[in-house]
Amino acid sequence: MTAASGPVFSLREIPFSFSGSWFAFSPVVAEKVYAEDVHLVSHQTGMHPILRLVPTAETALDAAPHQLTWRGDDGRIELAYETTDTVRVRGRGLGLRLLAADPVLTPFSGPYFYQDPADGSYVFTVYQTGRRYRVTLLDGRAESVGAQALGTAERGVLLPADEPWEIALEEYETARAPFASDTSFEQVAKTARAEFDAFTAAVAPWRSDRTPAAELAAYVLWSATVRPAGFVTRPAVLMSKHWMDKVWSWDHCFNAIALAGGLPDLAEDQFRLPFDHQDASGALPDSVTHSEILYNFVKPPIHGWALRRLRPSCDLEPSETYRLLERWTRFWLDARRAPGRELPHYQHGNDSGWDNATTFDPERVIESGDLAAFLVLQMRELARLATGLGEPDAGERWSSAADRMREALLTELWDGSRFLARGAHSGRTWSSSSLLDLMPIVLGEELPEPVRDALAARIEDHLTAFGPATELPTSPHYRDDGYWRGPIWAPSTVLIEDGLRRAGHVELADEISARFRTLCEKSGFAENFDARTGEGLRDRAYTWTAGAYLILAGDHERRRA
Incomplete structure (x- = not known):
């Protein structure tokens, strides 16, 4: 490599x-x-x-x-x-x-x-x-x-x-002066290499023989970056310069975190790009690319979680960040809650980012634990921002709203051993063998200890030699190349690793990090991976996978130091 x-x-x-x-x-x-x-x-x-x-x-x-x-x-x-x-x-x-x-x-x-x-x-x-x-x-x-x-x-x-x-x-495009350059080919190649080397030094200064995939991960991000054009309003890291040549409105968060330590301005551009196309309801688009913006779905509100990770490195303007994040949160509270319900709902698996997860098999329009957990974290960030802006009353309102949603999550969807999903129309509840049901671990220390322990034990059941499978490997619904019905994905791995670490399950978090890093070093930066063999699947140059490797490897190296 x-x-x-x-x-x-x-x-x-x-x-x-x-x-x-x-x-x-x-x-x-x-x-x-x-x-x-x-x-x-x-x-x-x-x-x-x-x-x-x-x-x-x-x-x-x-x-x-x-x-x-x-x-x-x-x-x-x-x-x-x-x-x-x-x-x-x-x-x-x-x-x-x-x-x-x-x-x-x-x-x-x-x-x-x-x-x-x-x-x-x-x-x-x-x-x-x-x-x-x-x-x-x-x-x-x-x-x-x-x-x-x-x-x-x-x-x-x-x-x-x-x-x-x-x-x-x-x-x-239409016309250009005749080509002229005094630069030799050797100098062209030398300059290109210097630009890449500078990028790598910025995003992976910790790299060593212990992180053999770091330079290639940096190349995947660097080479997939495009200049502003069309609907792409900022320098943007596409998910790939293969066929997944878009920015989806949760993928961008992982690339922003990966870039933040060394290139905070570029990281801020990644975080802000979908917000440049926020609609009147506050919703973010499903995806943005050169000549197309899609609003047929949304993506999960992980932006408060991401902002928490970005804060130490990125100096995002607090007033504007608060305004954008508030509108995005209000979309879920105002447009995605049934009357009388505290918990919001997804309208489709695509809204969750887990397009075909088995959680959605009984019904499509569901209230799920991951969505509530993400919004709790997002409202905590809004409370922090409001207080910092000199609006303590708004901060208290957001803090209280986060408390209510966390309480509803635990009282309405926790059955004593696992989180359930609930049909927004029918009101009936069910459990599945999808890793999605375990994603409330992102709340970390906000969960009661028995809940943390139960989730950690179930996450261990999903763990293969390469990382956490998105469907329980013993499930009859498991498929080796089943998209979110089995394969290992970078975003779920990073979110779970972070949640486990904050929940006090450090050894399990370390093990998940190590296995996923080894997987990338073996199989590259595919869109997802066969959980049994580690083989890369689908698009083989996916930036959020490379970004996840840089996040986990960088965190690990900093802990070593």
Whole structure:
């Protein structure tokens, strides 16, 4: 995973990109679709494969944070980012064909390819992204490939192997001055490496041989960061530059915490981004990406819990933070409580973030312990903020509201041995074998000791060699690749580890942390993991997983010190 020169990785798992860029290089061209060739894949307006990069002879491919290298028997091709929208590519003894990924051109779709008479550059105009991709020859010789006619054909640029060559490849909108740069390729690559190294030093200053995945985790976050564009109002860490190329309104909290110690401004941007799209009711969107904001679901209110973790490092403006968090909390209290009920409800599993957890099998619209626990923590933060702003009466109101909700959680959903879920319509209660039922452990020291102990014992039942399975492994509903019906996930692991530690179950928290860190060091930073084998599942370059590793590893190293 890590070499002397830094982390190395497979492009089938982690795309090659650069902090701030909206495009990446990867053979992954759609969800679970792997092409033979490396593609330039843009994430403006969605995930779109734009160009195929096809060497003229058989090669092996090496990926490092600052450079891609194709190695052939007689030569090599090297690629590095000069800026967020420009890469430099050079070859010696090995040619390259840059071809439109979509071979079909119609009057209304497909890639239009032409040579610009103004500067001789080659330009692909792509309908899917509404952007242009320009190839400027800096050294050597280039030839057009294919035709501009409508229909199916190869379209692109050939850089022959018979002499050294170098190009600049840019993504832009409508017009741009001819490419010009005095910077050598070597300096471009050196600068890119320096930027990554500075990021890693900031977010993982504690890294050592004991944390062998720290640099790769940093790369996953750094390379998945995009500059503000479209609906993305701030520098943002996407969940991935594969197909999960959005910011969901709870995922962002884990990345914010991972960044906070060394890059507090970037951490604050992560925390605040969904709040930039808070609606009139106070609800946060389900997700935000370049050209889409979805409000069909929400996500759980873990933001008070996250703020508690961010406070020591981030100087979030208290008045504005209070206003935004109050509106988000009011949404749950005003719009998600049935008349006469103290406890709020989810309308669907997606609202909880645990889309298909078995807790939701009996009914979809439910009151659950995790939601109440998160809101208790959030109202505690509101009480703290209000008091700090010189509003003690508001602070007391929020503190009293938190007490009432905690009491309702314990009296209405705790049956003496476990937390139940309750149908918001039917009023009936049930238990499940989902780890979701145990998430009230996030209340930590706020829970009575017998409740803490019972939850800790049940969490141990979920613990596999790699961490806490989201469905009890002995359950008939358990599935190895069942999304929230078995696999290990980063957010549930971090929340449970933190809650157990504050509940006084330090040894169990330590064990969960150690197992999850070992899992990432073995299997990378997948969206989730097979709880029995540790195999990475789904999207294999997921930033909240990398962020969780940095959180747990950093906390562990600081405790050692």
